[in-house]
Amino acid sequence: MGKVTMGVAVVGSAAVCAAAALIMRHRMRISNRCVTAADILKELEEKCATxxxxxxxxxxxxxxxxxxxxxxxxxxxxxxxISYVDNLPTGEEQGVFYALDLGGTNFRVLRVQLTGKSSIECQEFAEVSIPPQLMVGDAETLFDYIAAELAKFVADESEKFQLLAGRQRELGFTFSFPVMQLSIDSGTLIRWTKGFSIEKMIGQDVVVHLAEAMKRQGVNMRVSALVNDTVGTLAGGRYGNKDxxxxxxxxxxxxxxxxxxxxxxxxxxxxxxxxxxxxxxxxxxxxxxxxxxxxxxxxxxxxxxxxxxxxxxxxxxxxxxxxxxxxxxxxxxxxxxxxxxxxxxxxxxxxxxxxxxxxxxxxxxxxxxxxxxxxxxxxxxxxxxxxxxxxxxxxxxxxxxxxxxxxxxxxxxxxxxxxxxxxxxxxxxxxDxxxxxxxxxxxxxxxxxxxxxxxxxxxxxxxxxxHVKLVLSTDGSGIGAALLAASHSQYV
CATH class of the missing domain: 3.40.367.20 (Hexokinase; domain 1)
Incomplete structure (x- = not known):
C-alpha cells in the first residue's frame, strides 16, 4: 500500500508541477502579449515593404x-x-445594344441607346447575384440561370429604347476570365478564377454555351462581341476620351x-x-x-x-x-x-x-x-x-x-x-x-x-x-461591351 500511495503521490506531484508550469507559461504569454503582437506586426510590415x-x-x-x-x-x-479588337468605338454607332457582364460573384445586364453622336441617350441595367453552388456546378445550369435573367431584362425593355426596324438584338458579352480569343465573337476558356471552378468548361467556347442557353430560354439575340472586362472598360473609356x-x-x-x-x-x-x-x-x-x-x-x-x-x-x-x-x-x-x-x-x-x-x-x-x-x-x-x-x-x-x-x-x-x-x-x-x-x-x-x-x-x-491620369469608368466594362457590340454589329 505504501508503494502504491507513494506512486500516487509522485504522480500527483508531477501533475501539479506540470499544471504550475502551464500556468506560468500562460501568464508569461499573456504578460508578453503586446510585445509579441508588436513583433508580428513589425515582421509583417518589413516583409510587405514596397x-x-x-x-x-x-x-x-x-x-x-x-x-x-x-x-x-x-x-x-x-x-x-489578342482581343481581336482592332477598331475601338468611333462615336458614330446607333441603335439599341445589350451587354452581359460576367466576372465575379454578380453579373450585370445592360442596354444602351446610342445616338451616333458620341453619346449614350439612355441606359438601364440590372445586377444579379450568382448562387455559390452554380460557381462550381455544371456549365448548362450556370448559363441557363444567366440566360433566364437576361430574358427577364429583355422583356422589360421600355418604349424609349428604339430597336431599328428589321434588326436582331445584339449583345456584347463581357467574360472576365482567361479566354483564348478565336475571333471577335468566339473564344475558349483557359481557366477559371475568382472562385469559379467548372472543369468541364475548360477548352470550350463560352459564346456557344451562352448562345445555346439563350435559345433554350427563348432569347432572340446575337453575341456580336466577346470581350474581357478590361477590354470593355478600355472601349468605354475611349468612347468619351481619345487619350x-x-x-x-x-x-x-x-x-x-x-x-x-x-x-x-x-x-x-x-x-x-x-x-x-x-x-x-x-x-x-x-x-x-x-x-x-x-x-x-x-x-x-x-x-x-x-x-x-x-x-x-x-x-x-x-x-x-x-x-x-x-x-x-x-x-x-x-x-x-x-x-x-x-x-x-x-x-x-x-x-x-x-x-x-x-x-x-x-x-x-x-x-x-x-x-x-x-x-x-x-x-x-x-x-x-x-x-x-x-x-x-x-x-x-x-x-x-x-x-x-x-x-x-x-x-x-x-x-x-x-x-x-x-x-x-x-x-x-x-x-497625355x-x-x-x-x-x-x-x-x-x-x-x-x-x-x-x-x-x-x-x-x-x-x-x-x-500628364498621366487615372479616371474612374463606372461600369465601364458593361458599357464598353455594348459599344463593342455596336462597332462589330452584323449590320455595319
Missing amino acids: PASKLKQISDAMTVEMHAGLASEGGSKLKML VVAAVILGTGSNAAYVERAQAIPKWHGPPPKTGEMVINMEWGNFRSSHLPLTEYDNKLDSESLNPGEQIFEKMISGMYLGEILRRVLLRMAEDAALFGDTVPPKLKTQFILRTPEMSAMHHDTSPDLNVVGSKLKDVFDISDAPLPTRKIVVEICNIMATRGARLAAAGILGILKKTGRDTVRDGDIP TVVAMDGGLYEHYTEYRHCLENTLHELLGDEVGK
Whole structure:
C-alpha cells in the first residue's frame, strides 16, 4: 500500500508541477502579449515593404514579361491575349445594344441607346447575384440561370429604347476570365478564377454555351462581341476620351488591357489590323516575380486556393483576397499572441469570412474609439469588447495590406507605361495618357485608391506624372461591351 500511495503521490506531484508550469507559461504569454503582437506586426510590415526601388524592379519585370508574352504563346506567365479588337468605338454607332457582364460573384445586364453622336441617350441595367453552388456546378445550369435573367431584362425593355426596324438584338458579352480569343465573337476558356471552378468548361467556347442557353430560354439575340472586362472598360473609356490607352480592373479580381502597335506583336499571324493597333488583354493577375513581397500568409492562401501557383499578383492586390489575408494575420496573432484573449475566436478560423468591404470600413474608421472596428469584429467574428489597443493593431494591419496592394498595382501600371513609351519624355514630348479604371475596390476603397494614385505619381515624377491620369469608368466594362457590340454589329 505504501508503494502504491507513494506512486500516487509522485504522480500527483508531477501533475501539479506540470499544471504550475502551464500556468506560468500562460501568464508569461499573456504578460508578453503586446510585445509579441508588436513583433508580428513589425515582421509583417518589413516583409510587405514596397520602396520605390523595389516597385521599379517589379515594373521592369512586368515589361519583360509583356515582351515575352507578345512574342509567343506560352512565352510568359502573362498570357498577353489578342482581343481581336482592332477598331475601338468611333462615336458614330446607333441603335439599341445589350451587354452581359460576367466576372465575379454578380453579373450585370445592360442596354444602351446610342445616338451616333458620341453619346449614350439612355441606359438601364440590372445586377444579379450568382448562387455559390452554380460557381462550381455544371456549365448548362450556370448559363441557363444567366440566360433566364437576361430574358427577364429583355422583356422589360421600355418604349424609349428604339430597336431599328428589321434588326436582331445584339449583345456584347463581357467574360472576365482567361479566354483564348478565336475571333471577335468566339473564344475558349483557359481557366477559371475568382472562385469559379467548372472543369468541364475548360477548352470550350463560352459564346456557344451562352448562345445555346439563350435559345433554350427563348432569347432572340446575337453575341456580336466577346470581350474581357478590361477590354470593355478600355472601349468605354475611349468612347468619351481619345487619350485612353489602357484600362485596369481592381475589383473582385484584377486585370489590365492596353492598346499595342500591331508590329510589336510577333505572335500575331493574322491580316494587318486596319488601324495598325490591337487591344491586348494582359491577364496580369497571373504575373509573378521574385521581387514581389510575398509573405507566409500569401503562400498559405495560395496553397489552399482553388488554383495554387496561379494568379499570384491578383491574390496580392485584388478585392477577393485582401480581407482574407487580413483574417490570416489576425488568426496568427490570436494563436501566437492571444490578441483576442485566452481563446481563439472560432469564426476567425473560417476562410473568406472577412470580406474586403469590411476591411475598408475598418481602415477608414476615424472615430476616437474606433467604434467601426469594434462593431465589425463583433459582427464578423463574434469578438466583443476588443480593447482600443487591439483595434489600433487591426487598423494598422489594414493599412499595411492595402498599401502593399495599391503600390503593387501602381507598379503594374508603370510597367504598361514603360512598354508603350509613356513613362518618360521622348523627343521633348509628353503625351497625355489616361488609364480607365473600374472595379469596386478602386471605386470604394478610398485609402487604396489614393495610395495607388500617389504611388504612380511618385514613380513617374512630377514632369511626366502630371500628364498621366487615372479616371474612374463606372461600369465601364458593361458599357464598353455594348459599344463593342455596336462597332462589330452584323449590320455595319
